[in-house]
Amino acid sequence: MTKETQNLEKQYQRLTEIEAKFNKNEVGLNDILELVEESSTIEKEILSRINEIEKALMEKIDKEEKA
Amino acid sequence: MNTMNDVYKLSDIMESISRNVNDLFPFPIWITAEVSSISKPAARGHYYLELVETDASGNEICKNKASIWASKAASILEKFKTNTGSELKSGLKIQVKCRISFHKQYQLSISIEDINPEFTLGGMEAKMKQIMARLDKENISHLNKQIRAPFDFSRIAVISPAEAAGLGDFKKDAEILDQSNICRFDYYQAIFQGKDTNNSVTQAIKSVINSDILYDAIILIRGGGSKTDLHFLNEYDIAKEICLSKIPFFVGVGHERDKGVLDYVANISFDTPSKVIGHIFSVIVNNSNLMKNKIALINTMASKSLNQYKSTIEKIKLNIFNQSRLKITRSKNMVENKYTSIKNKSRSQVQEFKTTVLNKNKTIKLRATNKIEIIRTDTLTKKKTILSKSIQVLELKRSQVTAINKLIQTYRPENISKLGFIIAMKDGKIVTESSNLEAGDMLEIIFKDSRIKVKVIGGE
Numbered sequence: 001m002t003k004e005t006q007n008l009e010k011q012y013q014r015l016t017e018i019e020a021k022f023n024k025n026e027v028g029l030n031d032i033l034e035l036v037e038e039s040s041t042i043e044k045e046i047l048s049r050i051n052e053i054e055k056a057l058m059e060k061i062d063k064e065e066k067a
Numbered sequence: 068m069n070t071m072n073d074v075y076k077l078s079d080i081m082e083s084i085s086r087n088v089n090d091l092f093p094f095p096i097w098i099t100a101e102v103s104s105i106s107k108p109a110a111r112g113h114y115y116l117e118l119v120e121t122d123a124s125g126n127e128i129c130k131n132k133a134s135i136w137a138s139k140a141a142s143i144l145e146k147f148k149t150n151t152g153s154e155l156k157s158g159l160k161i162q163v164k165c166r167i168s169f170h171k172q173y174q175l176s177i178s179i180e181d182i183n184p185e186f187t188l189g190g191m192e193a194k195m196k197q198i199m200a201r202l203d204k205e206n207i208s209h210l211n212k213q214i215r216a217p218f219d220f221s222r223i224a225v226i227s228p229a230e231a232a233g234l235g236d237f238k239k240d241a242e243i244l245d246q247s248n249i250c251r252f253d254y255y256q257a258i259f260q261g262k263d264t265n266n267s268v269t270q271a272i273k274s275v276i277n278s279d280i281l282y283d284a285i286i287l288i289r290g291g292g293s294k295t296d297l298h299f300l301n302e303y304d305i306a307k308e309i310c311l312s313k314i315p316f317f318v319g320v321g322h323e324r325d326k327g328v329l330d331y332v333a334n335i336s337f338d339t340p341s342k343v344i345g346h347i348f349s350v351i352v353n354n355s356n357l358m359k360n361k362i363a364l365i366n367t368m369a370s371k372s373l374n375q376y377k378s379t380i381e382k383i384k385l386n387i388f389n390q391s392r393l394k395i396t397r398s399k400n401m402v403e404n405k406y407t408s409i410k411n412k413s414r415s416q417v418q419e420f421k422t423t424v425l426n427k428n429k430t431i432k433l434r435a436t437n438k439i440e441i442i443r444t445d446t447l448t449k450k451k452t453i454l455s456k457s458i459q460v461l462e463l464k465r466s467q468v469t470a471i472n473k474l475i476q477t478y479r480p481e482n483i484s485k486l487g488f489i490i491a492m493k494d495g496k497i498v499t500e501s502s503n504l505e506a507g508d509m510l511e512i513i514f515k516d517s518r519i520k521v522k523v524i525g526g527e
Contacts, residue, residue: 012218019361
């Protein structure tokens with residue numbers, strides 16, 4: 001498995017852990033900001049991935065329409 | 068009867084063989100063989116094939132040419148295609164009804180008159196079952212299936228025939244992922260049909276596995292085709308490579324109804340290449356959306372938690388404020404009470420002290436007045452005494468002074484002179500003893516009425 005995929009899976013697992021912590025009300029006031037920052041960092045990467053896919057899809061549709 | 072020394076013409080021999088062969092096969096017979104090659108129809112519409120037979124290891128045992136004459140070709144080939152879905156092509160094992168003949172000029176002739184497509188299908192099925200049973204026996208058929216499918220995809224190896232029909236559709240979607248740097252696809256080519264399939268695909272798999280790249284998955288795809296086309300991939304060596312691979316294999320080589328050995332051993336089996344790329348696309352997009360949703364949920368929960376904390380803090384703040392206000396009010400009342408109490412007590416004490424001081428002052432004043440009076444009286448008395456005593460002393464001293472004065476008057480030189488005494492003075496000092504004088508000293512002699520100077524001449 002590539003490092004990129006492993007990293008993505010780790011990020012997913014980390015998000016699941018954070019989600020579980022919130023679900024169990026295990027998050028202290030001091031931790032909230034830290035966890036939100038952590039998930040926000042992951043969010044940037046994920047949104048970047050989604051944007052890239054959307055962009056490529058749009059380009060594909062444009063090409064197909066022009067063709 | 069032939070003997071060892073007999074000599075024959077070639078034609079005699081060939082005619083003899085021909086007779087024997089024709090006697091041996093007076094009518095058509097069914098034979099099984101593998102199509103090694105088949106030519107395109109000749110100008111007259113005849114098909115020429117090469118049939119081979121191999122042992123279990125794939126070694127060629129024998130081979131011979133065969134033909135399908137134009138008059139029979141259409142019906143035979145159509146029958147085969149209808150039943151198997153495939154053209155008659157090299158690599159297929161067939162059962163054909165043949166007329167065997169030997170011609171002294173063209174030698175052995177195998178002329179195909181009919182074909183049994185069920186044999187080909189049955190043979191493929193039997194081979195497939197045999198391979199699967201062998202893989203089961205070796206306890207490896209489940210290995211690749213048991214590998215945990217990758218969470219996502221970043222790099223994938225694709226093994227496919229060059230210019231495969233399904234590869235174009237696959238590539239169109241794969242390029243979207245490739246161009247957006249989400250997932251890179253490396254393409255490895257292999258032969259998927261014919262006798263070279265086994266070796267070619269096996270080598271391609273080995274190339275992928277032995278490369279330094281850690282792929283998330285290896286995809287094995289080919290476009291649409293018949294069951295007989297698919298059968299070329301039903302090879303033990305290919306299946307074994309997949310089973311022993313540490314990388315999950317996704318296979319999309321067949322159709323829903325035609326599952327092969329590779330479908331049996333692959334990590335995931337798909338009907339078509341499009342479904343394979345569809346799955347990859349779906350996993351990537353789903354994961355991204357799943358993670359996006361998770362993050363949104365985390366943000367919502369974080370916001371909710373913060374609001375809860377905020378609410379709790381507000382309550383605590385209000386409680387502290389109320390408690391403080393209550394305590395301050397209590398303290399204020401207490402302080403005011405204490406102040407009033409202290410004030411009253413102080414006032415009372417000050418008053419008492421003032422009275423005491425006044426009383427003390429009066430007492431002190433009275434005592435002081437008395438003392439002063441006593442002292443004044445005493446002083447006056449003492450003053451009187453001192454004055455009286457002073458007067459007495461003065462009187463006494465005056466009497467003494469008068470007496471002394473009289474005495475002094477008595478001893479005045481003029482008074483002494485009056486008594487007949489003279490006074491001799493040397494250098495302003497009275498001379499009382501002659502031993503202090505020397506001859507020549509000048510003396511002043513004071514008489515009652517005058518003073519004279521005399522010179523000492525000598526003494527006794």
